Amino acid sequence: MMKQFKRFNKQYLRSKLSTGASYTEIYISILILIGIIILSVKVFHDLYEMVITISQGTFSISIEYFLSTALELIIGIEFVKMLAKHTPSSVIEVLLFAIARKLITHHGTMLESLIGVIAILLLFAIKKYLIQPISVSTSDAIIVNGALSTEELNTAYGTEIDVKYGNTIAGIISNMANLNNQCIQPGLKVVLGNNKFEVYTMDAKLIKQVKMSLLTNENDKLA
Incomplete structure (x- = not known):
């Protein structure tokens, strides 16, 4: 009895810690997003200065500086999306923008540029061949990675x-299961529209993996 109580306490504490960490992550993401919105004013200010200086026949702000500032904000936005989605694809997108910013705004040597291009090619290859949404395909269903984003699934x-x-x-199943007070375990079925997960x-x-199939009739919902 005592062992079961201790085990329950450990599981309860782990659950609460995980929930607390998730909320903290959301809180930090909101702060980052607010900071990005505030800093975006600088882009408008730089754009205004560019218009004024061009009208006066001068050009005080370089295009590299303007692009660097804009890309920094974009990287920040992608970072927030990465924290929200928790998908491998979102991590790769952040890295792609970071490397692209380095290549565009910093004029390094040819070797540095070549290394940057190779890094981008490797990231695209990883996204295409290593982060596979489908692991098994059958005649009536497919098995996909639970981390696959909803947008990628739709596309x-x-x-x-x-x-x-x-x-x-995975988030869809978790949300639907919590809504229906269901225990998340292998074999749990969730129906959303014409799709069964x-x-x-x-x-x-x-x-980790989700079996997805298309419903063809009402009997499939009960299966």
Whole structure:
């Protein structure tokens, strides 16, 4: 009895710590986003100065400086999206923007530029070949990565799932399960529109793979 109580306490504390960390992450993301919005005023100010100086026949702000400032803000926005989505693709997008900014705004040697281009090619290759949304495909269903974003799912498979249900497939299942007071475990089925999602594999409490199929009739919803 005592062991079960201690085990329950540990699980409870882990759950609360995880929830607290998630809320802290959201709080920090909001602060970063507010900072980006405030700093975006500088872009408008620089743009205004560019217009004024051009009208006077001078050009005090270089295009490299203007692009550097704008790209820094874009990288910040992508970083916030990465914190919100928690997907490998969002991490790669942040790295792509960071490397692109370095290549565009800093005129280094040819070797540095070549290394930057190779790095971008490698990131694209990783995104295309290593971050695979499909792991298994059958005649009536596909098994996808739980971290696949809703936007990527809609683009890849022609679904029309609103991101309000969740940013990722795993998030959709978690939100729907919590809404219906269901326990998240392998075999859990969630129906959303004409799509049925089933938890295929899990790593502890993390949904790793999801089996997705298209509903063809009402009987499929009960299956």
